[in-house]
Amino acid sequence: MDPGALTSGALIGLREGVEAALIVAIVLAYLVRSGNGAHVGQVWFGTAAAVVLSFAAGIVIFATIGSLQTPWEQYFEGGTMLVATGVVTWMLFWMRRQSMALRGELHAAVDRALSGGTAWGLAILAFTAVIREGLETSIFLVGQATSTTAGAWGVLVGALAGLVVAAGIGWIFYTGSRRVNLRVFFKWTGITLVFIAAGLFSKAIHELVEVGVIGFGTSTAFDLSGVLSDKDGIGQFLRAILGYADAPEIVTFATHVTYLVVVLALYLRPVRPSRPAQVEPSPAPEVAAG
Numbered sequence: 090m091d092p093g094a095l096t097s098g099a100l101i102g103l104r105e106g107v108e109a110a111l112i113v114a115i116v117l118a119y120l121v122r123s124g125n126g127a128h129v130g131q132v133w134f135g136t137a138a139a140v141v142l143s144f145a146a147g148i149v150i151f152a153t154i155g156s157l158q159t160p161w162e163q164y165f166e167g168g169t170m171l172v173a174t175g176v177v178t179w180m181l182f183w184m185r186r187q188s189m190a191l192r193g194e195l196h197a198a199v200d201r202a203l204s205g206g207t208a209w210g211l212a213i214l215a216f217t218a219v220i221r222e223g224l225e226t227s228i229f230l231v232g233q234a235t236s237t238t239a240g241a242w243g244v245l246v247g248a249l250a251g252l253v254v255a256a257g258i259g260w261i262f263y264t265g266s267r268r269v270n271l272r273v274f275f276k277w278t279g280i281t282l283v284f285i286a287a288g289l290f291s292k293a294i295h296e297l298v299e300v301g302v303i304g305f306g307t308s309t310a311f312d313l314s315g316v317l318s319d320k321d322g323i324g325q326f327l328r329a330i331l332g333y334a335d336a337p338e339i340v341t342f343a344t345h346v347t348y349l350v351v352v353l354a355l356y357l358r359p360v361r362p363s364r365p366a367q368v369e370p371s372p373a374p375e376v377a378a379g
Contacts, residue, residue: 092243092326092329093243093325093326093327093328093329093330094233094234094241094242094243094244094247094329095243095244095246095247096247096326096329096330097233097244097247097285097329097330098230098233098243098244098245098246098247098248098250098251099247099248099250099251099254100247100251100278100281100282100285100330101226101229101230101233101244101247101248101251101282101285102226102230102247102248102249102250102251102252102254102255103251103252103254103255103278104251104255104275104278104279104281104282105180105222105225105226105229105255106222106226106251106252106254106255106256107255107258107259107274107275107278108180108184108222109218109219109222109223109226109255109259110255110256110258110259110260110262111258111259111262112195112215112218112219112222113132113136113215113218113219113259114259114260114262114263115195115196115262116132116195116199116211116214116215116218117129117132117263118263118265119195119196119199120132120199120211123199125203128203128211131209131211131212131215132211132212132214132215133215134212134215135211135212135213135214135215135216135217135219136215136216136219138212138216139215139216139217139218139219139220139223140219140223142220142223143219143220143223143224143226143227144223144227146223146224146227147226147227147228147230147231150169150227150228150231151231151234151235151241153165160300163296163297163299163300164296164300164302166235166293166296167293167294167296167297167300167302168293169228169231169232169235170232170235170289170290170292170293170296171290171293172228172232173228173229173231173232173233173286173289174232174286174289174290174293174348176225176228176229177225177229177282177285177286177289178286178352180225181279181282181283181352181356182355182356184275184279185275185279185356195218198214199211199214202214226248229289230244230245230248232289233285233289243329244329258274279356280353280356280357283349283352283353283356284330284331284349285330285331285332286348286352287331287332287345287348287349287352288328288330288331288332288333288345289332290332290344290345290348291332291334291337291341291342291344291345291348292332294338294340294341294344295334295337295338295341298338298340298341303340305340306338306339306340306341306343307338307339307340308338308339309336309337309338309339310336310337310338310339310341310342310343311336311337311342312335312336313335313336314335314336316335317333317335318335319333319334319335320335332345
């Protein structure tokens with residue numbers, strides 16, 4: 090099993106899984122602390138439904154790719170990797186902007202679901218919150234698996250391992266432990282995902298070059314196959330994680346570097362939390378009323 094594919098899958102599963110686990114943990118903790126612990130079953134139902142649907146979507150997409158013939162397979166693979174790149178890029182910046190207000194927004198959403206007269210609104214809340222993370226994860230993992238066909242199983246196994254660890258982090262968060270510095274965790278896993286997404290982006294461009302969609306910059310930028318081949322050893326590991334290519338086209342290499350420079354610069358710049366105090370005051374009186 091390709092260790093690079095295993096590692097990249099684990100990183101994706103860990104990062105995306107932690108986001109979903111934190112959402113569920115916040116909702117469950119708020120229910121218990123507000124005296125509505127009897128409704129946690131609905132939250133678990135919605136969560137399970139979202140997980141199953143996300144897993145099924147990933148299988149369907151991956152199976153569809155495998156059944157296509159050339160050049161449609163390259164078109165679909167390139168398109169999937171472009172979508173995965175866009176999804177993870179959007180997700181990184183959305184989480185960066187919303188993390189400060191996420192807890193308060195979820196608390197308010199729980200209050201609205203409970204006041205609506207049916208606890209099954211909590212199942213819908215959990216489902217919609219987790220399905221977004223789940224579909225993002227499925228798309229990103231499929232994109233990663235198609236970029237390293239020989240290591241597709243490694244991506245899946247690594248992702249499952251990452252999700253298990255993410256569930257543990259969610260449990261720690263739910264029980265109130267402060268052992269996990271979530272701000273540092275999200276910062277560094279976010280940086281890692283930027284590098285993985287850059288590799289997916291460049292691989293998508295390579296697929297489009299191969300089928301003739303992109304006809305410029307197709308000559309080889311450099312050739313390191315004799316020094317660090319991407320077919321085995323360290324080169325294969327770097328290919329699975331970072332999208333390393335030992336002999337990339339000029340347009341592929343330029344795309345890779347440009348994405349890294351631009352997205353890292355935007356991701357690492359300071360950000361001010363949006364709506365810092367508009368959501369937090371509302372839960373307090375509603376908890377007292379319940």
